[in-house]
Amino acid sequence: AQKVTQAQTEISVVEKEDVTLDCVYETRDTTYYLFWYKQPPSGELVFLIRRNSFDEQNEISGRYSWNFQKSTSSFNFTITASQVVDSAVYFCALRGGRGETSGSRLTFGEGTQLTVNP
């Protein structure tokens, strides 16, 4: 069985602060994929990143960075110099896979509500 835990239900920061959203996962698959999605107040779900289990290189995209640590089963997401527009619910998700074929099910965490105050 797969499980994704986002222990932080809500986080509130002041603009320009750095903030890290935690994600811990459980899976028996040896190959798997981790995702982060953003859900702004408008309600749509926006894909942010996918990370393969066999690639532990961290990734940076502008103000966003992701820290994947297989040893602790964590895939944390950091926003540097947060902005009001970053206010949203952020979901971490996990999907099994075999080679070039993805597993069919994507398991989501409960989400973290991030509020960035001006």
Next chain:
Amino acid sequence: NAGVTQTPKFRVLKTGQSMTLLCAQDMNHEYMYWYRQDPGMGLRLIHYSVGEGTTAKGEVPDGYNVSRLKKQNFLLGLESAAPSQTSVYFCASSTRRLAGGLTGELFFGEGSRLTVL
């Protein structure tokens, strides 16, 4: 550039009524999903399909039925709606393969808000 389209966007039902949510995708994706989103519970998988004519149960399938008669469509039915089914429903689709630059992400519809009185 339609992507994933859900209809209707909003619906109010009385307890015991039935309805069908329609999801259509134009990306030729093999996999399709129905999730429900409730406050504090993230997205929970109701049913999913790995191909035309096949469906499978997710985490919370009770009270729902699905059908995938065509590859591009995935229908979610409520035969006898209950207040506990008040939720926002999301349809999603994705590719099976992850090669060739494909990320395996799920593409989501805009959501359907259902209220059962």
